[in-house]
Amino acid sequence: MTDVAPPSDVSYPADGFALFPDRSIVAMRVNGELKDLAATVERTDDVEPVAVSSPDGLDILRHSTAHVLAQAVQRIRPQANLGIGPPITDGFYYDFGVDEAFTPDDLKAITKEMQRIIREGQRFTRREVSDADARVELVDEPFKLELIDLKGGTAAGGEAAEGAAVEVGAGGLTIYDNVDREGQTVWKDLCRGPHVPNTRMIGNGWALQRVAGAYWRGSEKNPQLQRIYGTAWPTKDELRAYQARLEEAAKRDHRKLGKELDLFSFPEEIGPGLSVFHPKGGIIRYEIERYMRERLLANGYEVVNTPHITKGDLFMTSGHLQWYAEGMYPPMQLDEVVDDAGNVTRQGQDYYLKPMNCPFHNLIFRSRGRSYRELPLRLSEFGSVYRYEKSGTLAGLTRVRGMTQDDTHIYVTEDQVEGELVHSLKFVLETLRDYGLNDFYLELSTKEPGNAKFLGDDALWESATETLRRVAEGSGLELVPDPGGAAFYGPKISVQARDAIGRTWQMSTIQLDFNQPERFELEYTGSDGEKHRPIMIHRALFGSIERFFAILLEHYAGAFPVWLAPVQVVGIPVAEEYADHLQGVIDRLKAAGVRAEVDRSDDRMQKKIRTHTAQKIPFQLIAGEQDRDAGAVSFRFRDGSQQNAVPMEEAVDRILAAIRGKALIDTAEDFA
Structure with a gap:
């Protein structure tokens, strides 16, 4: 009680x-x-x-605000058809079928109407209805009628499926009436609820944000609707704080920084979601991968390499063609043989660009007999994979069609599972900290009971899930449940990292898989001389290099630690006559592997400083007559602070130490 x-x-x-x-x-x-x-x-x-400040309370507040939005839209445009209107992270949206797209002026008018509805203090009242009665009441709402027929929107995908679930689901249907102070129903919506008691409780901590197009139920075959996004918070102050975070996030947007810092681009000639890295972005990527490879080899991983393309039979065996075909590029039919008379003497075969590396690693394991003495066997690859993401979901480097995964597959005995999971999680957290991410929690993704998507025996799933739970809890980090979020072949732990402005990114995943070893008939000889089936662990530290690059770029706002900065040191002479003095320091740094250069352009010194500060270079070495005479240099840092007259030998040693220590140097104080 x-x-x-x-x-x-x-x-x-x-x-x-x-x-x-x-x-x-x-x-x-x-x-x-x-x-x-x-x-x-x-x-x-x-x-x-x-x-209201709890996660559930925020969802309820946002869902209720979405209802007010929909009511306001239908007051202004009575012919607008209602789609779905769920709460989402930090906000809500509602989809509408309208003849004309919403404009910024429309959003202003809708905002004013929402304010009126909130002041009216309408009560949200819930009532149960039969399917037949709901169809009668909502006869003018074709999208709602379709949801009633679907009973839960099971045909929807991704965000659309989640949105449908807030309206119809298992069990009976419910409608929420908005009732005015005279007791009259002034608006209604199909909804499972719950809602705040009345519209006045929504307060003034909300705002409409933008309009976007969205296909009904997430399918390009369906009508395109107008989606209005908004955000809602318990207080006006919390709304303002959120808006300030959005402004900061916009400044850190990796797409904006990528262009300003000349790091990468998406040429139209190549196609959507396919990036090219420019020299400065390429060297950052190289350093990310180089250090990761060092860590892998030092921790008992073995490096493998596999092709980008394969016969379709491989993905039929792995299950990807059955469960992941929509996310794969269409097949290419190759190897057809035609004789001189034009007759096909051998039919072609379907080849696919690979969306995953794991089936290839299974073939490496199966290529010869394996002994228990070889286990755990840790196979690692920086493997390029290709996924046919819908164009509307592409988002810079965080959602692409071509990516490189730091993919590891570990084969273990049943007795080794828990110890290897502990080892993998420790490896992941230590490595992420080396890249400058330190604030983590864990998410445990499990099977949704009764969902045919998930393969394998329930008892195995339960055992694997409990093992992952013990390992996660043993880490001492917060553990958040993610029911239904497992891969089709097994449960997983996800490492969620918070960046410099508090946003959460899913980073590393550690997944148990007892299905692929079965499907590929993988075996090893145990200490008893009998054949046994290994258990497989999928472990990706970055998810993809591209996405990790974007996360680090936004985390640091482009001002990378010295070891990752594309240009680590630039020499700026006060006048050309001091350039040779600086060149001597730069040459010594370059000989030690530092990315360093002297700016000998015709620009004035102050313009050079502004240019290299905008490029977020960690160390600007400045030299004039006093520095040359003293055999010294002066340091200028990203924030404009300085350290003057540092002897050349000391300057070189301190720069090398900052690189070795993976230091983040933004100020003179950081370099003290």
């Missing part, structure tokens, strides 16, 4: 308004199920308040 005592004058059954009169409580959890505050509870129920 709840530890919040009900008022003494309330008799049971009592509704949640009486139990939780505090305005910060927007809903309640009754026996584990989220419900409106107006729901009836029994004395024996376990009832907990849901505060």
